[in-house]
Amino acid sequence: MQQSDIIVVGGGMVGAASALSLAQLGLKVTVLERNEPKAFSMEQPFDLRVSAISTASENLLRDLGAWQQIMDWRLCPYRRLGVWESELAYAEFDADSIRLPHLGHIVENRLIQLALWQQIKHHDNVEIVLGQEISNFNQDGEGVTLTTSSKTFSAKVILAADGANSMIRTLAGIGCTGWxxxxxxxxxxxxxxxxxxxxxxxxxxxxxxxxxxxxxxxxxxxxxxxxxxxxxxxxxxxxxxxxxxxxxxxxxxxxxxxxxxxxxxxxxRQHANQYQKGRVLLLGDAAHTINPLAGQGVNIGFKDVKMLSTIIASAIGEGKCWHDFSILAQYEKTRRPDNLLMMSAMDGLYATFSNNSALLKVVRNIGLFAAHRAPLVKSKVLKYACGL
The missing domain is CATH 3.30.9.10 (D-Amino Acid Oxidase, subunit A, domain 2)
Structure with a gap:
């Protein structure tokens, strides 16, 4: 039986970031992932899957040692964001208004994952196990046991970062709402x-x-x-x-x-009914999928990572049992309201702009026209979108 402190199921962007952030706290982490990301070369065409990485996500990746590698490969910073329905109601948001050099970066998802994996491979506290098909897991008051086709793993906590169709979420009996x-x-x-x-x-x-x-x-x-x-x-x-x-x-x-x-x-749109069930925690798309209108999907996943790491670090620093249920419960208590707010905002945006009512169209354009000329409103919207 292979033992560790934490098992992370899923080695994508959120899973790899969570593994690395918790390993930096001195915890022993095992990551289960089916396939290793393809190596990078400058001659490769751009991947289709890209993300608009916010300032907060950039800071997390920088703290994890992955950002410099991403910069050495390729990315595109952007300083302005334009939004409009009618050209007469054009609204533009600029990094200068919140005194930042840029609003974010467009980065290929695979490069984010690959840069995190490079850091993981140089970290003694993390082991990546490839190609294991999960069949079951059990948990009790002491820990969790996860069984694959050829191995058994045990840990104090399982983190499900295995995507919108999370097997761990299903095995844990956690339901979802959505449409x-x-x-x-x-x-x-x-x-x-x-x-x-x-x-x-x-x-x-x-x-x-x-x-x-x-x-x-x-x-x-x-x-x-x-x-x-x-x-x-x-x-x-x-x-x-x-x-x-x-x-x-x-x-x-x-x-x-x-x-x-x-x-x-x-x-x-999908939202897990709970982020924690005993020693199972859901992060990223396993916990929530969001309308991609504002490009916040992976950014709120990285917020999950940052909050969980902060909670566990605080418990360790105070000499508490970091895997106690009451400590783990703080993760959902802090992240669920923020995620729900962002998901509801995207649903509202989708519903508002998909309505063909002439009256509502006038209201929409007045709103955009006013937003473009309201520096305080623009500043608050930008800071929230940047995760600040």
Missing amino acids: NYSQSAMLINVETQRPQQDITWQQFFPSGPVAMLPMPGNSASLVWYNSREKIKQLAQMNSDELTDEIHKTFPKRLGGVKVIDKAYFPLT
């Missing part, structure tokens, strides 16, 4: 004629918004939200046909583009 939205989202990597790397923007339509996330060089990740039927139609087009549709639908400020790659996925 599927009527829309899907298409991700499209493009080459752009115009350099516009310092801004990310989003324009709203009743059928769904379109967004541009800047990538290094004259490249961008476009996000196209629409009905599931429409997105399926777009996915079946060849690159030239899709390029024509982009030029017809996206705002003129995008300029000419060349499609490089594309993929699509349905939009879902």
Whole structure:
């Protein structure tokens, strides 16, 4: 039987960050992951899965020693965020207004994971175990035992960071509430004629918004939200046909583009009924999936990591039993309200801008017009989005 203090199931961005942050506290951590991320080279095309990394997430990755490696590879900082429905009600948020050098960075998910894995491999307190299929686990007052196809692992706590379809969440008997939205989202990597790397923007339509996330060089990740039927139609087009549709639908400020790659996925909202059940804790997508309108998915997952690490560090520093149920319960008590607030805000944004009412459209545009001219409101919104 392989023993450790904590078993982390899932070695993605959130799982790897949680393993590394807890190992830095002196705890022995075992990470179970099916596959190792593919190695990086500068010649590789951009991945489709990217994230808008907030200032708070950047600080966490910097503390974990992974940020410098990401910077050495590739990323794109942005200083401005543009939002509008009508051009007359354009609202722009700028890093200068909150005295920051940038609002965030667009980074490929795989590079974040890979940079964290590089740090893990140099840490004596973390072991990564690949390719083990989990069959069951049991827990009691002393600890947890997890069984795979060929090994048995024991620890004081299991962290489920194994995604929206978490097996650990299912085995623990933790239910979820949520729904599927009527829309899907298409991700499209493009080459752009115009350099516009310092801004990310989003324009709203009743059928769904379109967004541009800047990538290094004259490249961008476009996000196209629409009905599931429409997105399926777009996915079946060849690159030239899709390029024509982009030029017809996206705002003129995008300029000419060349499609490089594309993929699509349905939009879902899911929230675990509880984040803790005994010695099982849920983090990231295993606990919550959110409408990606504001790009906050992985950022709230990293907030989970930071809060759990802070709670356990405080308990260790005070000489308390860090894995006592009352200590572990503090994680859900602090994170659940904040996550629910962000999820509800995204649902409200989705509902507001997907309504085709003429009256509501006027109200929306007045709101954006006013927000652009209200420095205090803009500052508070920006700081919250940046995790500050």
